[in-house]
């Protein structure tokens with residue numbers, strides 16, 4: 001690791017360490033005394049946490065013991081309390097690890113004279129209480145039974161100074177201390193003197209006697225550098241951790257920004273966009289708890305793997321009310337498992353489908369060219385075009401979606417046919433009973449059903465979409481704006497798997513169609529079956545426990561089981577309901593979403609409270625979008641014609657406010673690798689708009705093997721492909737084994753994670769699996785690729801993830817299809833990038849010295 005001392009600047013506070021022996025920054029006795037003192041405070045905090053946890057558990061048990069009896073209202077109250085206590089228990093359990101991570105020594109005593117850290121200062125006689133208030137910052141706010149602050153929530157307004165204070169803007173802070181703990185034990189401290197004058201006037205002496213710069217940092221103005229370096233250098237374990245102890249000032253401003261409107265957080269790879277978005281969710285829950293607890297937050301990520309990668313961040317911050325999903329899983333009951341070329345997905349994502357689908361639904365509503373004969377019980381009736389037209393007009397005026405408006409349509413036509421039938425059969429058409437009988441006869445007649453359906457076909461979103469893809473003539477009729485070649489791309493046989501790009505179209509259709517009779521009937525059938533088995537179960541229970549005696553029926557018992565059964569959490573209810581509207585929506589890797597996806601998400605958050613994170617330079621595809629406004633055009637409101645504003649006047653409707661923030665510091669990838677990735681992006685004609693500054697560099701972090709002129713080179717046609725493949729396999733295995741051994745040596749055997757990112761994962765994995773040790777390293781426990789030491793994946797899957805080491809295969813092949821994908825792949829490692837290429841390297845990447853180049 002190339003190390004250098006961070007230069008002192010007005011923004012970089014003076015640092016002092018009192019931590020692990022390796023630092024040797026302070027005399028041992030002073031350090032130990034300080035650590036012991038903080039340990040006492042931490043013990044107080046954990047005692048309080050334990051007390052509140054056992055109190056919440058007792059309250060939950062007492063609530064549940066109240067049983068199922070009582071009025072509907074009291075049962076509702078009981079359920080609400082039970083949900084509250086369960087949530088509280090999850091929150092308190094979630095913050096066990098590193099409950100407290102910081103201390104703020106403030107300049108002035110509190111104006112109100114109260115000592116907020118009374119509990120703490122009771123335990124330890126500190127030299128600071130005379131100078132100013134002291135706060136311990138942690139994952140959650142805790143007060144003791146006398147309402148005195150024990151831990152200040154990291155989201156509280158006061159905590160902003162912990163994250164944002166600098167020497168030039170101390171925000172009332174004299175000293176900031178980072179407290180490092182493991183399993184309730186304090187193992188290290190790191191101090192930053194923010195306001196030296198205030199410290200001196202308060203005779204505030206440092207815990208440690210010697211000041212040190214923090215090694216390896218190349219960015220000024222960072223806070224908690226020791227903790228930051230420790231977090232960045234830790235071996236990766238396949239799950240993202242929270243960054244609550246080391247959030248940097250520019251990140252904190254985004255985390256705590258106003259939740260109204262659309263906020264776009266952009267920035268290069270590794271700048272913490274995902275981390276910041278997740279911490280922002282936790283912050284919004286704190287700032288707007290009441291609203292968000294009722295509506296929940298939706299998190300949309302690029303892949304199921306990615307969602308697994310981030311799944312523990314929010315619970316570790318004590319928050320559980322978040323529904324996370326990919327686009328593919330957005331619509332309940334729709335399983336999109338199919339794949340298709342990126343070109344097809346892009347075509348389906350365009351805004352034009354809003355019009356096409358509206359047309360497709362309208363196409364289900366037809367007026368026959370001439371009267372249609374219908375025979376009902378031997379009587380010939382006629383479905384007249386004028387009646388159909390009138391029925392359709394009435395149905396549309398109802399404003400309901402197609403399937404629901406059908407009821408109006410059918411009723412009107414039945415009335416007209418009833419008139420005809422009564423006249424033909426000489427019955428009294430004014431008698432209500434007679435009309436009802438006739439109407440029922442017509443409704444159930446096959447002829448009538450068929451002809452009416454042909455005029456207003458009920459259908460499901462999936463069914464309609466399938467017809468569109470599988471019937472070229474229908475597609476051609478409905479899509480005059482598409483080119484024939486584009487239509488050919490869309491064509492696929494009926495019964496094919498749905499794809500992710502189909503899902504926003506299905507969602508749009510679900511809006512236009514509404515629930516179909518089919519879907520309703522199926523739901524009713526399932527509900528009846530569920531109820532039946534519940535009653536059968538209850539009957540068995542009565543028999544087995546001799547509960548009967550005429551007092552309890554199986555039906556009654558079934559009712560009771562239903563009432564006392566586990567009530568769904570808000571997240572579960574929201575996930576199962578397509579029309580649920582969330583209080584806030586977070587979208588990660590947002591550059592990938594097309595207009596139709598944004599429309600689907602806009603429906604899920606009518607108040608338009610969005611945090612959108614992404615990086616245009618990481619776009620998957622041949623050419624990236626021009627701007628965020630362009631990406632998000634489907635989220636805002638468009639100009640609309642005004643009826644009052646004079647002829648043809650266009651009034652610009654206020655569009656959703658859109659704010660853009662940029663993060664600039666990379667916490668993941670060493671400088672050398674970042675620069676190489678930026679050069680390669682520029683070489684492919686797509687220079688990055690937001691170059692980042694990496695926090696650190698590491699020696700020998702980039703190695704490039706150019707094998708394009710070696711025996712392993714991609715074999716030209718007519719040459720001996722088998723020999724080349726064998727040589728290639730050998731080179732690949734050697735490179736990965738070498739990296740694995742080096743990682744073992746650096747972080748411990750089998751610790752850390754390696755990804756092989758390749759344009760062709762299957763053949764690459766097969767070649768690697770020929771080595772027994774590599775094959776074992778590729779095993780994914782429980783099918784979770786993130787848990788394996790060695791994972792082979794395409795660049796797309798690597799989006800948003802990170803690994804200690806990345807072995808990148810044939811980068812030019814990746815870059816030729818999508819420059820953004822190559823940029824993503826190159827920026828995944830935290831320690832080292834090893835490039836192995838049998839095709840010529842892309843511009844901007846050169847073989848490194850000492851490697852087996854060509």
Ligand SMILES: Nc1ncnc2c1ncn2[C@@H]1O[C@H](COP(=O)(O)OP(=O)(O)OP(=O)(O)O)[C@@H](O)[C@H]1O
Pocket residue numbers: 228231232240241242243246247248251267268269270271272273274275276615618667668799800801802827
């Ligand atoms: N303030 C911080 N303190 C410690 N680690 C941080 C901080 N900010 C970010 N990180 C770490 O940096 C890494 C990258 O963060 P994250 O994945 O959120 O970046 P990103 O901008 O979303 O990256 P990408 O665009 O490549 O997906 C993660 O390991 C994260 O924990």
